[in-house]
Amino acid sequence: MTGDLSGDWIGNYSYPGEIEPVPFLATLVEGNGLLTGETREPGQTPEMGAIAHALLQGTRDGAEVRFTKMYDSIEDEPILYHGTVDDDGTEIQGSWTIVGEWSGSFVMSRAAAAEDQAEAEEDVSV
Secondary structure, three states, rough: OOOOEEEEEEEEEOOOOOOOEEEEEEEEEEEEEEEEEEEEEEEOHHHOOOEEEEEEEEEEEOOOOEEEEEEEEOOOOOOOEEEEEEEOOOOEEEEEEEEEEEEEEEEEHHHHHHHHHHHHHHHHHH
């Protein structure tokens, strides 16, 4: 079983088709099998503004993560996320669904791990 998921994460979620993935920053807090947190991402509609903020609430059972995302700037349907944590506890990937409307995939990595990866790739390309 992987360690505590609390901390900062960098990720993106993708829509089906040719729509560009949307980047986001997330902060997770894990305790007693419960997950809470928030995300910040570029606003997709005028109501959201330049930066959209959403609250997360869910659960974790071993490597399985489930949470609901609700934007606080718009009244919209909840977005349901279901993902799996990798063995190192540094990446979560899975799918998201707005019931009856949209679905797609998402991936998120611990902020420190993502920065280390970018630095390593930069060193290799020099």
